[in-house]
Each structure stands twice: as C-alpha cells, then as structure tokens.
Amino acid sequence: MxxxxxxxxxxxxxxxxxxxxxxxxxxxxxxxxxxxxxxxxxxxxxxxxxxxxxxxxxxxxxxxxxxxxxRKDEIGESLGEFVETNFLADDVVAGKLGSLDLAGATAGWLAEPENARRVVAEGSGALVGVARLLDDERMRDAIEAVVRTHLIDPPWGPPLGRLGEKVLASGGHREVVDLVLDRVDEWLAAHPEAFATLVSRRLPSWVPSFVDRVVDERLHTEARRFLADVRGDPEHTLRHAIDDALAQLADRLQHDPDTVSRLESAKARAFDDPRIRELAASAWAAARTAAVDALSDPESELRRRAEAALADAARRVAGDPGLRASLNSRINDAALHLVSAYRHDIAGIISETVRGxxxxxxxxxxxxxxxxxxxxxxxxxxxxxxxxxxxxxxxxxxxxxxxx
Incomplete structure (x- = not known):
C-alpha cells in the first residue's frame, strides 16, 4: 500500500x-x-x-x-480508560449479560454425555495435580503448620461448649442417646454370659449353685427391663440425668478453667503422639492414593458417577425455567460484582502492557x-x-x- x-x-x-x-x-x-x-x-x-x-x-x-x-504511555492509559468507561461499565455489562441465557447454554452443553465426560476428565486432571502437589514434603509441612495454627492450637473448650448448648437446646442429642441405648440392649441380649458371675461369685460358698444362676439371670433380666423402660419413656429419670450431665459438661467447657485445661492437655497429647501422627499420615497416604487412582482411571466408578451426576444436573437445569432464571441472576450478580471490584485493575492491564x-x-x-x-x-x-x-x-x- x-x-x-x-x-x-x-x-x-x-x-x-x-x-x-x-x-x-x-x-x-x-x-x-x-x-x-x-x-x-x-x-x-x-x-x-x-x-x-x-x-x-x-x-x-x-x-x-x-x-x-x-506518547506511547499516554495512549496506553487513554486506551485503558476508554475500555474501562465504555466496555466495563455496569450498565453495559448488565445489558449484555441480561440478554444471554448463560445457565441454559451451559446446561444444554453439559447435558451431552460427551461434554460432561470432558469436563469431568479436565477436573479430574486438575484434582490429580493438586493431590500430587499436596504430597510434596514442603507442602505437607505448610499444610500441617496451617492446620495446627488455625485448628489445633486455638482452644477447643468454649466452642465445643457453645455447640453442646445449641445441640441440647434443639434436642438433637436425644437421637444419639436412643442409639446408644439400643446398642447396649442389643449387646446385652447377645451376651447374657456377661452376667454369669457378676454377682454369684461374691455370694458365700455355701449358697447352692442354682441360686447363683437365678441371681445372675435375674440381674440380666432386670438390666434389660431397665433399659426398656428408659427407651420407652422420654421423661425417664435417667434421661433427665443424662441431660443434666451434658448441660453441666457444656457449661464447664465454657467457664471452668480446670475442665478447659484438661481438654487442651488431652488434645495436645493426642496430636503430638507419634503413633497418632503416623496413623494420620498413613490414612492420608492411603486416601490420596485411592483418590488419584480413581481420578486417573477414565472407567473408574467415581468418574462414571461424576459424569452421570453432572449430566443429570444439567438436564434438570435446562428443563426448569425458574431454576435457569435464578442461576442467571446469580451469575449476573457475581459478574457485576467482579467487574465493579476489578474494573480498574482490568483496564490497568492494558495500560501496563502498552507501557512495557x-x-x-x-x-x-x-x-x-x-x-x-x-x-x-x-x-x-x-x-x-x-x-x-x-x-x-x-x-x-x-x-x-x-x-x-
């Protein structure tokens, strides 16, 4: 030209x-x-x-x-300001996003089995990379330091006490008590021999042997009958005693320095015990290996289930206009928030690139x-x-x- x-x-x-x-x-x-x-x-x-x-x-x-x-640098700054003002303005972004059905388009794409398989394959590859990164010794040390700083070192007593109070107030512990009572009764029914000599061995030697058996059997029967009474009566005295004991424990965990100190000492001994640390390391290694193997195998049960679940969720979204509208609204809000928060930084990339x-x-x-x-x-x-x-x-x- x-x-x-x-x-x-x-x-x-x-x-x-x-x-x-x-x-x-x-x-x-x-x-x-x-x-x-x-x-x-x-x-x-x-x-x-x-x-x-x-x-x-x-x-x-x-x-x-x-x-x-x-005037290269001034041109770069002007170009960045132009993009920020005319392309990244809230009304421009909102208008463009409002005209798009991002949730529907994404759901329609993911509903295809081949696309769902591709997404799961890419995600599995990323997770395998993260798992291998976490296996690095320095990374393990860093993770252990973070866990200790934010999870183990802070006192456990007051948070556990407050949690216990909320559980007791909601009555959520009653199901646990019922479960324990059921398991104890099942064990007693399956192991009557546990009472064989519990009382009879303490009786005088001159008492006839049949009396020994009667006493032991009677004790076993009464124990099961007592458990049946507790299980069948929501207002049983034992239940109230358990509630009172748990309430006292929750209160002591929050306000009794001695109880808090004992809990912290037990926690420190448990986490510093070499056997516990070795067990945790072994469990982590086994879990990581199993996860990596499952994620790396395209025919693994984990990946097949993930593909099926992803495609099914996509089909549900594609077939539900209300759900799509809700998702689009959330996507738009998130995008607008990101644009509003990082609009200047995005435009700054243009200015800095031209300046360089x-x-x-x-x-x-x-x-x-x-x-x-x-x-x-x-x-x-x-x-x-x-x-x-x-x-x-x-x-x-x-x-x-x-x-x-």
Whole structure:
C-alpha cells in the first residue's frame, strides 16, 4: 500500500513536469498541470500527516510528529480508560449479560454425555495435580503448620461448649442417646454370659449353685427391663440425668478453667503422639492414593458417577425455567460484582502492557494493524487534491475570461 500511494505521487510529479513544460504550446494542458499539482500537494500533505503518527518525517524532529512512540504511555492509559468507561461499565455489562441465557447454554452443553465426560476428565486432571502437589514434603509441612495454627492450637473448650448448648437446646442429642441405648440392649441380649458371675461369685460358698444362676439371670433380666423402660419413656429419670450431665459438661467447657485445661492437655497429647501422627499420615497416604487412582482411571466408578451426576444436573437445569432464571441472576450478580471490584485493575492491564512495550515495537504493532487503511488516506488525498486542483484552476480561468 505504501508503494501504491508513493507511485501515485511519482506519477503526479511526472505528469506535472510534462504538462508544465508543454502548456504554452498546448493550453489545455493547464488543466492537467493543475490536477497534477493538486494531486502532489494532497499526496505530500497526507504523507506528512500519516508519517507523523509513527515517526519523524524525513528524520526531522518537527514538533508534534512521531506521536505514537512519543506518547506511547499516554495512549496506553487513554486506551485503558476508554475500555474501562465504555466496555466495563455496569450498565453495559448488565445489558449484555441480561440478554444471554448463560445457565441454559451451559446446561444444554453439559447435558451431552460427551461434554460432561470432558469436563469431568479436565477436573479430574486438575484434582490429580493438586493431590500430587499436596504430597510434596514442603507442602505437607505448610499444610500441617496451617492446620495446627488455625485448628489445633486455638482452644477447643468454649466452642465445643457453645455447640453442646445449641445441640441440647434443639434436642438433637436425644437421637444419639436412643442409639446408644439400643446398642447396649442389643449387646446385652447377645451376651447374657456377661452376667454369669457378676454377682454369684461374691455370694458365700455355701449358697447352692442354682441360686447363683437365678441371681445372675435375674440381674440380666432386670438390666434389660431397665433399659426398656428408659427407651420407652422420654421423661425417664435417667434421661433427665443424662441431660443434666451434658448441660453441666457444656457449661464447664465454657467457664471452668480446670475442665478447659484438661481438654487442651488431652488434645495436645493426642496430636503430638507419634503413633497418632503416623496413623494420620498413613490414612492420608492411603486416601490420596485411592483418590488419584480413581481420578486417573477414565472407567473408574467415581468418574462414571461424576459424569452421570453432572449430566443429570444439567438436564434438570435446562428443563426448569425458574431454576435457569435464578442461576442467571446469580451469575449476573457475581459478574457485576467482579467487574465493579476489578474494573480498574482490568483496564490497568492494558495500560501496563502498552507501557512495557518498546516504543519502536509499539509503533510497528499499531502500523501493522492500521497502516493499510492509513495508506488509503494518502491515495484519497492524491485523488481529492487532483480534483481540487482542476476545480480551482477551472474557476480561476472562468473568472479571468469573464473579466476580459
């Protein structure tokens, strides 16, 4: 395009020279000379304007030339501000997101088994990478330090006490008590021999043996009957005693320094015990290995279930307009929040990127992208200049003729 534009200037110069030399012999060449003269003026003016954007024309440091390399940083900042104001404005983003059914489009895509399989495969690969990263010794040490700082070192007594109070207030512990009572009764029913010598061995030796058996059996029967009474009576004395004991424990965990200290000591001994640490390490290694194996195998039960669950969830979303609308609303709110919070940072990426470019590199990048269109300015200037030259010369000739 540069060659074409420059060639037109050269042609105009040749035509001007020929017409200027012969116009006295052939007066009509005055019109040709005027056109060529105007074409040269337009071509040179637009050449100067286009060149001044990217460099100093003819190497002359004329003021307000080489605009792009000289004001590269300001251009980057202006471009960033333009994007921030016109592309990342809340109303622009909200309007665009509002016209899209992102939840429906995503659900429709994920409903295809092949796409769900692809997502699960990519997610599995990422999780395998995370699991292998966590197996690094330094990473394990860092995780252990974080867990100890935020989970083990803080006192457990008051939080457990407050949790216990809430559980007791809601009555959630009663199911646990019922479960314990059921398990104890089942054990007693399955192990009557546990009472075989519980009392009889303490009786005098002269008591007949059948009395021993009667006493032991009676004790076993009464124990089961007592448990049956407790299980069947929500207001049984034992239940109230258990409630009172648990309430006292919850209160002591919050307000009794001795109870809190004993709990903290037991916690420290448990977590510092080499056997506990070794058991935890072994459990982690086994769980990690099992997870990595399951995630790495495309035919594993875990991945097949994940694929089926993902596709099923997508189909449910795609078939429920209300759910899609709710998800779209949440997506829009999240996107608007992110844009509002990081709009300036996103625009700053543009400014910082342009600022980091070399001036010559920036000039080349921009000229490569828009230079072809800028050369049309030179071509158009040549053509318009020629037309203007002919028009001016014709008007001047007409006025001179009329004046005679």
């Amino acid at each position: 540069k060659t074409l534009a420059t060639s037109l200037l050269a042609i105009a110069a040749v035509v001007f020279a020929v017409a200027f030399a012969l116009q006295d012999r052939y007066p009509w060449l005055g019109f040709v000379r005027a056109a060529a003269e105007g074409a040269m003026v337009g071509a040179l003016a637009d050449w100067f304007a286009v060149t001044a954007l990217f460099r100093h024309p003819l190497g002359l440091r004329i003021p307000h030339t080489a605009i792009i390399p000289t 470019w070399d001036a010559a590199e920036t000039t080349d990048k921009i000229e490569t992208q828009v230079g072809r269109d800028l050369q049309f300015i030179r071509i158009n200037g040549t053509v318009v200049g020629a037309l203007a030259g002919v028009a001016i010369y014709s008007a001047a000739t007409l006025i001179a003729t009329l004046a005679r």
